[in-house]
Amino acid sequence: MTGPRHSCGVIGMYCSDDVTSDIFKALRMIQHRGQESAGISVFNGSKVITAKGTGLVSDAIKQTGMQAINGNCGIGHVRYPTSASKSEKNAEPIEVQITHGTIALAHNGAITNYQELKKKYLDTGWSFLTDSDSELISKIIAKHLIQNNDPVKAIRSTMGEIEGAYSLTLLYNNRVFGVRDPYGFRPLCVGWLGNGYILASESVAIDIFEGDLIRDIAPGEVVEITANEIKSHPSSVNYPSAHCMFEWIYFARPDSVIDGREVYDVRKAVGEILASESPADVDLVMPVPDSGRAHALGYSIGSNIRYEEGFMKNRFAERTFILPDQKQREDSVAMKMNPIRSTVNGKRILIVDDSIVRGTTLVKLVKMLRDAGAKEVHVRIGCPPVIAPCYYGVDMKSRDQFIATKYSVNEICRKIGADSLGYISVPGLVKAIGKPENDICLACLNNRYPTNISGETHRFQTTLRNSY
Ligand code: AMP
Numbered sequence: 473m474t475g476p477r478h479s480c481g482v483i484g485m486y487c488s489d490d491v492t493s494d495i496f497k498a499l500r501m502i503q504h505r506g507q508e509s510a511g512i513s514v515f516n517g518s519k520v521i522t523a524k525g526t527g528l529v530s531d532a533i534k535q536t537g538m539q540a541i542n543g544n545c546g547i548g549h550v551r552y553p554t555s556a557s558k559s560e561k562n563a564e565p566i567e568v569q570i571t572h573g574t575i576a577l578a579h580n581g582a583i584t585n586y587q588e589l590k591k592k593y594l595d596t597g598w599s600f601l602t603d604s605d606s607e608l609i610s611k612i613i614a615k616h617l618i619q620n621n622d623p624v625k626a627i628r629s630t631m632g633e634i635e636g637a638y639s640l641t642l643l644y645n646n647r648v649f650g651v652r653d654p655y656g657f658r659p660l661c662v663g664w665l666g667n668g669y670i671l672a673s674e675s676v677a678i679d680i681f682e683g684d685l686i687r688d689i690a691p692g693e694v695v696e697i698t699a700n701e702i703k704s705h706p707s708s709v710n711y712p713s714a715h716c717m718f719e720w721i722y723f724a725r726p727d728s729v730i731d732g733r734e735v736y737d738v739r740k741a742v743g744e745i746l747a748s749e750s751p752a753d754v755d756l757v758m759p760v761p762d763s764g765r766a767h768a769l770g771y772s773i774g775s776n777i778r779y780e781e782g783f784m785k786n787r788f789a790e791r792t793f794i795l796p797d798q799k800q801r802e803d804s805v806a807m808k809m810n811p812i813r814s815t816v817n818g819k820r821i822l823i824v825d826d827s828i829v830r831g832t833t834l835v836k837l838v839k840m841l842r843d844a845g846a847k848e849v850h851v852r853i854g855c856p857p858v859i860a861p862c863y864y865g866v867d868m869k870s871r872d873q874f875i876a877t878k879y880s881v882n883e884i885c886r887k888i889g890a891d892s893l894g895y896i897s898v899p900g901l902v903k904a905i906g907k908p909e910n911d912i913c914l915a916c917l918n919n920r921y922p923t924n925i926s927g928e929t930h931r932f933q934t935t936l937r938n939s940y
Contacts, residue, residue: 479552481499481506481549482547482639483495483502483548484649485546485648485668485671486648486698487545487668490543491545492541499512499550502674505673507528508563509551510524511525511549512548513548513578514643519573520567544668545648547576549564551564566604566606574645575614580660581864582863584635584637584863585635612633613642623642623644627642627694628705631653637864638651638653648698654709655913655923656691659724661673661674661678661729662688663678663683663686664686665678665681669698670697671689674730676727679727692707692709714912716913717917720739723866733906733907739854739904740770741906743774743824745901745903746770746852746894747770752775752852752894754821754850755821756780759825760834768824777822783809783812785808793829805832805837809837821846821849828875828876828884831888856896857917859916860874863921864915898917
């Protein structure tokens, strides 16, 4: 399946030495943000060279002989799969040639007026090679560059046309830009490496070089980096921010710092608040690895109940969430997770996971624990009930997919076979994130979208859902 919805990872680099192998390293640090495909574009002194392919960074880029290329500036991308099928043509960076040179673009997010804009440009005679909104963005930037050859103006004019979530890195010949949409949905930060600057979706990509995180790119800001300077072009409009809460809850790595808050710290705070909001009389607290680990530790600290590892995770199992049918998803939970009997047998257990979407994972896990001899199984969730689709890049598609739109908490508890179920509250989550509620996107929890969502986008979501 293709479509304009993807949570991905982007990198941009400008250094006094060759950046090719460093972009490769940085992409490996944000590999969790996308495993479908990866790519690098570097300016080699005379032209932009792009190498991209499907699979993990090490497979996608190594095969292409990118190691032979040298250049002081470039960008990189990892793409998150939205289905089990892999599509080479959607790999990024996307290149567009114009008379003045080459643009290469890497995008994390989702453009909500993609269908309308695509139709508008198709009607004027444009053609597209992919269904990716990144191709559309790069072509609109190219259109504006042809008119004035001023990249900052071209980016700003493009920002006036596109709506939704976008954190971009852009290579235009030998110039590197970072762009964050006016709401700051998806993360983007800049760091100093000693010999130049790096733009990255997450700060872990700076840590690998023992570099310094300088700051987050502000919502609506455009920056240009060179080997010794960051030039900022701030937004002239003061929008409220809408940072995606799911980055802190699930998507980002715990050791990243996003918009001033360490992800691990937020998850632990979520667990502590959950323990006070939703206590339980149990013998031990257990995480659903890996995503529920910090939340469970927080719950254990907050409740003073012993923390134990009770599930072993098979690191090599495929990703359950994106498998195309329910039976496959259920089977693959068993392939992925196995209980440790000595931890579980005869005990009253509380398991903590980051989120429930369809409920597939927990139905299986609760049964596994009972089969392994658990006396009681209680479930706590680090994210309030998900009830509305994400149009800004997280792979949560349609309303009827969410268990929480159909059933009450008590009914879900019965469906997953647990003795009790508790979700963190929305105010509890906001407190854990530590930012004003107005600065956080909670649309998937409260159905209040920070931007207009057009009828076209709704229809498109439905088409995708029907293709499942
Ligand atoms: P489900 O089994 O459908 O209830 O999905 C919940 C599980 O999938 C949780 O363990 C989450 O860690 C994980 N999860 C939640 N949202 C996503 C997402 N957008 N992509 C991949 N995994 C997710």
